[in-house]
Amino acid sequence: MTEQSTDGTAAGPDPGTGAADGQEAGELRARIAELEDRWRTAAADLENFRKRTARDAERSRELERARVAREWLPVLDNLDIALQHAESDPGAIVEGLRAVREQAAAVLARLGFPQREDEPGTAFDPARHEAVSTVPAGEFAPGTIVQTVRTGFGDGDHQLRPPGVVVAAPEPS
Incomplete structure (x- = not known):
């Protein structure tokens, strides 16, 4: 069957169309494969970034918790000393507790909460x-x-x- 062109004349099949279509389709398949590969790589990179960020955040939280705990150790040490001396001089316990309270307030101030x-x-x-x-x-x-x-x-x-x-x-x- 003969195709009609837009001007009404008969148009025959394009002799080079079959080979060109096959080549173009092959190029499109190759381009699709390349884009799919790039998409998979980007998705994998994003997942790795998410996991690394979560690990880094957890590590930062642990380091900060340890830093804060270290700030409180001298306060606990001084409370222990005050308790040891409580029986020998009851008046000294009040003075010692005031000093420990001031030390605890100083820890909070160093942590940003004066x-x-x-x-x-x-x-x-x-x-x-x-x-x-x-x-x-x-x-x-x-x-x-x-x-x-x-x-x-x-x-x-x-x-x-x-x-x-x-x-x-x-x-x-």
Whole structure:
């Protein structure tokens, strides 16, 4: 059967089409195989990267945990010493515990969480403080801190724990 061209004349089969189609198909198969190989390589590289990143993150966590634990060892040593001397001089135990408490606060400060106690009369800020109680205002302005009952550590976005404070409440009318 003879094919019709767009201008209405009869067009015969293209004599070179069969060989060219076969060659083009072979080139396309080769290109597809190359792209599939590159895709598999990229997928394998991504999986290896994911595993390596997970291992590195775990190693970093372990190193940081060990560093923090080492920071606390002198505190434990001094608590042991205080307990050994507790029976011989009860007054010394109080002094020793104060020193150990200061040492523990210094460890937290080195870890990026300095001790924070706001002065009485400072404005209460719910983003920085935790109100644990309220009292009638008395000598303090309403909405200000009357007393810090629990020390806070850290500040801003790096707040480990806000200070627990007693807040002056407005006088009932």
